[in-house]
Amino acid sequence: MSARAWTGWAVATLAVAVAVHIASVWYTPHAIMDIVFSRMGAANVMHHQKRPDEHTRGIVRPSPDLLYSACRFDLSNGALEVKAPVPPGTYWSTSAFDADTNNFFAINDRTVGGQPLELIILPPGQNNEPPHIAGRLVIHAPTTRGLVLIRTLVNSNADFTNIDAVRRQATCGTWGAGRADANKGG
């Protein structure tokens, strides 16, 4: 085979390598989020995980000082409603991630303004926003699937029981279909 033919095959191999490399890097977050979703149980339900320890697997580098409550969401059937009381006297935050692991929303105990969190997450492209209610937040998800994650800091072991009880009151679920329909075109 001539040198020119060899060069041609080498360039073709390199082109395939570059294409596969870029595609796999680009797809990695999506693939990892799929794994997270598959381990998280039912969608549109708040799962209150126990305090992380050496047996905790699934999400890398869990914080042993935080309590995690997670809601994997799927907005195929409409918007998601998240309700969460804010435990007093400690760091607390709620954040939302899209299907490519991008963080598209975050609020904490200071910015929530001294009241329980009421959050509606609309599917991408949905324009029939629910009626404005004071204190209720309405946001759009960039993707149909995603994850809401609530972090609650255990200030001290003495506070654990109380903090744990409060954060376990957080709920998430499909926002009432009847109400959503009633709002269409309005």
Add this chain to the structure above:
Amino acid sequence: MKTALKVLAVLVLGTLLGLAATWFTVFRGSPQGAVHDGPWSTNLTVGSSGTDIYTRAAVAVHGLLALNRGETIYYAAHEDSDGNKFDGRCTYLIAGRDPPARWWAITAYAMDDYLIPNPAHRYSVSKNSVTRNAAGEFVATISPKHFDRNWIPVANAPFLLTLRLYNPAASVAADPAHVALPTIKKVSCS
């Protein structure tokens, strides 16, 4: 026929090379745009969207579901202040003052990115659990041997540290390379 075999070889070899490059850049590497401050390094693009595909992939692998910089800034350390990789058979002292944040914690992880099994079930020292001297300075001990106070247990294996700053001072995001973070010194090895 011969050409078909060559095309197949190109596809197989190209795919393997491409995946190998992904393995080394994303799964084995650290996110691009790292900022160093002593033994600590951070990447402020963590938790934000619209960053480059390499950073996004590395964050998904190493810092999945991390918060954005306003909420939390994460520093990691893989080596001590003298530049030597952490060895779980050794004892290290972490010395300093409270970093400028509402809350902070230093946690040890095994190289699989999970918490290190230990009989005391301790994994971190934090703003609330650390003991300070009268001047407000603390010294924490990383060691496989038991210490009563300010102890972060490790196993006889390589490990890494994560420093979390929750609601960090604005100065941290503005200049993450010059934050007064604790030093990490090796004192002995068994």
